[in-house]
Amino acid sequence: MHISLTTEEEAYFASFLQYKNIRRKQFLFQEGDVNKFQAFVIEGCLRSYSIDRSGFEHVLQFAPPGWWIGDMQSIITQQPGTLYIDAIDDTAIILLFKSDLEKIYTAVPKFERFFRILAENALATYQHRLIGNLSLSAKERYENFCRLYPSLIQCLPQKQIAAYIGVTPEFLSKMLNQGTAKK
């Protein structure tokens, strides 16, 4: 935790949290919607992705337990978003609405610090990911995926991992088999 809260502040914050269950393959958010909340995953896994003109999915982010997820551009501008967010497994989440968060910032300003640190950490992760996508090989991008999401390596379908590192499922499968053969 990046800030210390009194019992009252904790209770105040908790009063705004909305618990929700999402079934596997169900959408939390779709392209063209306005994203009014950030979601925090308690159990299961969400992913955010875009679909290109040829119908291919490109995964922006996975959110296993403990991760936040949202279409930040839509949340900030309150304009229609460009991402889809759906559940890879049955998933339990907490929703925190932007309008409630503004109330929380006013009542308990130290949450500004909490969400500043959260945003900066996410920003660092995205900078690192983008540099990886621009300059690393598929194998190195796979290794970065493993470092970032150790809990997902065994349980995610390979086609999801392929859509994250930017290769076809066939290429990923071949690459991983070559890796095993070499060991």
Place this chain on the structure above:
Amino acid sequence: MHISLTTEEEAYFASFLQYKNIRRKQFLFQEGDVNKFQAFVIEGCLRSYSIDRSGFEHVLQFAPPGWWIGDMQSIITQQPGTLYIDAIDDTAIILLFKSDLEKIYTAVPKFERFFRILAENALATYQHRLIGNLSLSAKERYENFCRLYPSLIQCLPQKQIAAYIGVTPEFLSKMLNQGTAKK
């Protein structure tokens, strides 16, 4: 401005700012350094980039006047960074050191809000860029570049723009000529 400051708070903040001039092609930060500051551009232009194993440069970000730039992962973790930051033109900047920023947060907590909003806006920009790199054509990525950096279209060398959108300078030149021919 995202926050209102008293004259005293403004003066306190300003007392930490360090002004610096960087000549064209001079480095502000190199791979392997620990990034202890964020830089704000007053005049000129900085860029952050990585160099891959084959020696090719990949531009993460440009910083024309009014933009902040830094290697966020290195700033947060205080571990050696992976980026280079140098000047495209003679550039005037303000440095804000991480250690000073922590003092500022303690003395004037509303700066937490200012830098939270800054980080969230940057995060949204990176999400958008990453999705573009994953799913858009080179032409669409060029259009996104033009929307994000309207002031740079005319003054940046084409090879810098190519290194940002992820194509060779020859490909970009051919693409832009085709666009002109069609009009």
